[in-house]
Amino acid sequence: xxxxxxxxxxxxxxxxxxxxxxxxxxxxxxxxxxxxxxxxxxxxxxxxxxxxxxxxxxxxxxxxxxxxxxxxxxxxxxxxxxxxxxxxxxxxxxxxxxxxxxxxxxxxxxxxxxxxxxxxxxxxxxxxxxxxxxxxxxxxxxxxxxxxxxxxxxxxxxxxxxxxxxxxxxxxxxxxxxxxxxxxxxxxxxxxxxxxxxxxxxxxxxxxxxxxxxxxxxxxxxxxxxxxxxxxxxxxxxxxxxxxxxxxxxxxxxxxxxxxxxxxxxxxxxxxxxxxxxxxxxxxxxxxxxxxxxxxxxxxxxxxxxxxxxxxxxxxxxxxxxxxxxxxxxxxxxxxxxxxxxxxxxxxxxxxxxxxxxxxxxxxxxxxxxxxxxxxxxxxxxxxxxxxxxxxxxxxxxxxxxxxxxxxxxxxxxxxxxxxxxxxxxxxxxxxxxxxxxxxxxxxxxxxxx
Numbered sequence: 001x002x003x004x005x006x007x008x009x010x011x012x013x014x015x016x017x018x019x020x021x022x023x024x025x026x027x028x029x030x031x032x033x034x035x036x037x038x039x040x041x042x043x044x045x046x047x048x049x050x051x052x053x054x055x056x057x058x059x060x061x062x063x064x065x066x067x068x069x070x071x072x073x074x075x076x077x078x079x080x081x082x083x084x085x086x087x088x089x090x091x092x093x094x095x096x097x098x099x100x101x102x103x104x105x106x107x108x109x110x111x112x113x114x115x116x117x118x119x120x121x122x123x124x125x126x127x128x129x130x131x132x133x134x135x136x137x138x139x140x141x142x143x144x145x146x147x148x149x150x151x152x153x154x155x156x157x158x159x160x161x162x163x164x165x166x167x168x169x170x171x172x173x174x175x176x177x178x179x180x181x182x183x184x185x186x187x188x189x190x191x192x193x194x195x196x197x198x199x200x201x202x203x204x205x206x207x208x209x210x211x212x213x214x215x216x217x218x219x220x221x222x223x224x225x226x227x228x229x230x231x232x233x234x235x236x237x238x239x240x241x242x243x244x245x246x247x248x249x250x251x252x253x254x255x256x257x258x259x260x261x262x263x264x265x266x267x268x269x270x271x272x273x274x275x276x277x278x279x280x281x282x283x284x285x286x287x288x289x290x291x292x293x294x295x296x297x298x299x300x301x302x303x304x305x306x307x308x309x310x311x312x313x314x315x316x317x318x319x320x321x322x323x324x325x326x327x328x329x330x331x332x333x334x335x336x337x338x339x340x341x342x343x344x345x346x347x348x349x350x351x352x353x354x355x356x357x358x359x360x361x362x363x364x365x366x367x368x369x370x371x372x373x374x375x376x377x378x379x380x381x382x383x384x385x386x387x388x389x390x391x392x393x394x395x396x397x398x399x400x401x402x403x404x405x406x407x408x409x410x411x412x413x414x415x416x417x418x419x420x421x422x423x424x425x426x427x428x429x430x431x432x433x434x435x436x437x438x439x440x441x442x443x444x445x446x447x448x449x450x
Contacts, residue, residue, distance in 0.1 A: 001030060001146050001346070001348075002145075002146030002147045003146065003147065004028075004029070004030040004146060005344065005345050005346065006030065006345070006346040006347075006348055007341070007345055007347050007348065008348045008350065009347065009348070009349060009350070010349070010350045010354040010357065012354060012360060012381070012384045012385040013337070013384075014336075014337070014339060015349050015354060015384075015387070016384050016391070017336040017337045017339070018328055018347055018349070019328075019349075019387070019390065019391040019392035019394075019395075020391070020392045021336050022393070023331075023332075023334050024330065024336065024347070025048045025051070025052075025328075025393060025394055026047065026048050026328060026329040026330075026331050027044075027326075027327065027328065027329060027394070028326075028327025028328055028329045028346040028347065028348060029329050029346065030142070030145065030146055030327065030346045030348075031142055031325070031326075031327045031348070032044070032045035032327070033045075033145060034138055034141035034142045034145050034150055034153075035142075035434070037141070038134060038138045038141065038163065039249055039252050039253045039256065040245055040248060040249040040252070041246070041249035041250070041253075042250055042252065043055060043058065043250060043254075043397060044253050044257060045253075046249075054242075054250060055397065057232070057236050057241060058229065058250065058397065060232055061112075061228065061229040061231075061232040061233075062397055062398060062400070062401060064400070066228070067401055067404060068300065070405075071297075071298065071300070071408070072297070073110050073111050074107060074111075074298070074404060074405050074408040074409070075297045075298060075412075076107070077103050077106065077107035077405070077409060078298070078408050078409045078411075078412035078413075079295075080103050081099065081100060081103045081409060081412070081413065082412050082413065082416050082417075084099045084103070085099075085413065085417055086416075086448070088446050089417075089446050089447065089448050091445065093421065093422070093443035093444060093445045094445075094446065095441055095443050096267060096270065096443075096444055097263065097264075097267045097441055100266050100267050101128045101132070101259065101260065101263040102125055103263075103409075104258075104262045104266070104405070104409075105127060105131070105255075105259040105263075107259075107405065108255055108258045108259040108262070109127075109173070109255060111228060111229075111401075112228055112230060112251070112254050112255060112258070113170070113173040113174075113177070113228070113229070113230045113251060113255065114173070114177055114228055114231075126165070127165070127166070127169050128259070130162040130165045130166055131162075131166060131255075131256050131259070131260065132260070133158060133159065134159070134162045134163060134166060134256065135433050135434050135435060136433045137153065137158070137159035138433075138434055139432065139434055140156075141153045141159075142434075166252060166256065167248065167252065170248060170251045170252050171248065173230070173251070174233075174234070174247055174248070174251065177230050177231075177234060178234060229251070229254060230247075230251065233246070233247045233250060233251065234247070257398075258398055258401070260322075260435050261322035261402065261435055262322075262402050262405055262406060264320075264322045264436065265313070265316055265320070265322050265402070265406055266406055266409055266410060266413075268316050268319075268320040269312060269313060269316040269406070269410055270410075270413065271442050271444065272312075272315070272316055272319070272320075272368045272425075273312070273414070273419055274419040274420050274442070274444050274445075275368070275421060275423070275442075277420070279312070279368070279370060280418070280419065282308060283308055283312055284414050284418070284449070286306060286307075286309065287309070287411050287414050287415045288415065289305075290302050290305045290306060290411075291411065291415050294415055294416050294449075296412075296415070298407075298408045298412075303404070303407050303411075306407060306411060308370065309407055309411060310373070310407075311370035311371070311372075311373040311374065312370045312410075313403070313406055313407065313410070314370070314372075314373045314386070314388075315368060315369065315370040315372055315373060316368075317386075317388035318356075318361075318372065318373075318386060319355065319356070319366075320430070320436055321351045321352055321355060321388045321436060322388070322435050322436055323351065323388075323390075323434065323435060323436070324350065324351050324352035324430075324432055324436045325348060325349065325350055325351065325352070325432065326348075326349050326351065326390055327346055327347060327348040327349060328347045329345075329346055329347075330342065330343055330344060330346075330347065331343065331344075349387075351387055351388065352430070352436070354385055354387070355385065355386065355388075357385060360381050360382060360385045361382065361385070362377075367425075368425065389402075415449070416449055417446050417447060417448060417449060418446075418447040418448075418449055419445070419446060419447075420444065420445040420446075420447065421443065421444050421445065423442035423443070427440075428442070
């Protein structure tokens with residue numbers, strides 16, 4: 001491919017060995033150099049030494065306890081998209097992708113950066129559009145970079161402006177967070193000083209055994225905020241474990257990658273359900289059983305009961321993986337299993353084709369059937385051939401985050417609405433802009449459920 005010797009594979013055995021190999025952690029330069037250049041680094045595309053350091057430092061921001069604290073935000077996103085869909089119940093077909101992207105961007109920004117963008121706030125729409133422009137032009141950058149012509153991208157003012165806008169958006173959020181943190185720390189210090197000089201308070205404090213942590217003196221609103229990614233990043237920056245560029249690049253990458261991939265999967269799931277009414281009905285009955293009321297706040301134990309929803313989401317990820325292609329760069333002659341990969345070879349993995357292999361998934365591999373993920377059908381061979389979030393050490397750090405978000409939003413939409421479309425499944429065509437895209441986006445008709 002251009003200047004890069006390339007092995008393109010959809011072989012499950014080779015892919016499993018490659019993704020698990022500790023010697024093949026470097027991302028394919030042909031794909032990821034333009035991404036690294038666009039986002040100034042970031043976990044998705046960074047070189048091994050930088051990725052290894054930052055991944056360990058960022059992991060706590062995606063711990064299970066932190067993810068649980070995001071449920072109120074995910075539920076708020078669900079309510080916002082339900083409200084938007086309620087306005088579109090008019091017996092006409094509508095394009096929903098942009099609305100879903102705006103909601104997921106708002107949710108992503110709030111859970112990672114602490115920014116709450118109110119409904120109707122234009123910045124949500126503007127930022128979503130600019131990130132989509134970045135994804136589109138980065139794909140062109142990859143194509144040009146194969147011929148070492150990536151420098152031409154500097155001629156595209158739309159691309160440059162979109163990058164500038166996204167960087168500024170992230171920097172503004174970081175500065176606001178730094179300012180808020182500094183104010184909170186100053187408030188804590190002043191409060192402690194006041195308390196220390198007050199003998200009556202000290203006596204009461206001793207009598208009431210107020211011998212806890214410094215957090216007991218913190219402003220209540222600060223205490224209640226979940227320890228989101230930006231909190232961790234700022235802490236690392238103050239400890240000189242993160243550079244300023246680390247904060248910018250990792251923030252930009254997480255916001256950009258999370259909102260679009262989540263939005264595209266939610267949209268694709270609705271498209272598939274609209275095209276398969278019998279599957280949608282079965283899912284509705286499951287959701288109705290768990291959530292009898294239309295207005296609900298989902299909790300983890302309730303999500304665990306939605307096993308058919310898991311199958312629907314996984315089948316959507318199988319047929320329409322949000323990132324259809326990934327790759328590795330061979331830094332030295334490397335033997336993995338029976339295969340020897342020469343130095344400087346690019347190993348390009350087609351997730352889209354792997355997920356549709358009839359010898360693994362059966363004769364209906366190209367059909368939408370959540371039963372592919374039933375206990376009877378999802379065996380070891382299928383597990384090895386299902387990698388929507390990649391696999392191995394460089395897998396997606398936000399996979400559980402994405403699943404929680406998608407399950408809550410989809411359960412709310414299916415409980416409240418029935419989705420229909422005249423677009424035929426066999427007419428679906430896809431293209432790639434880093435994330436998978438529809439050549440023609442199916443429009444959906446929305447009907448209110450009782």
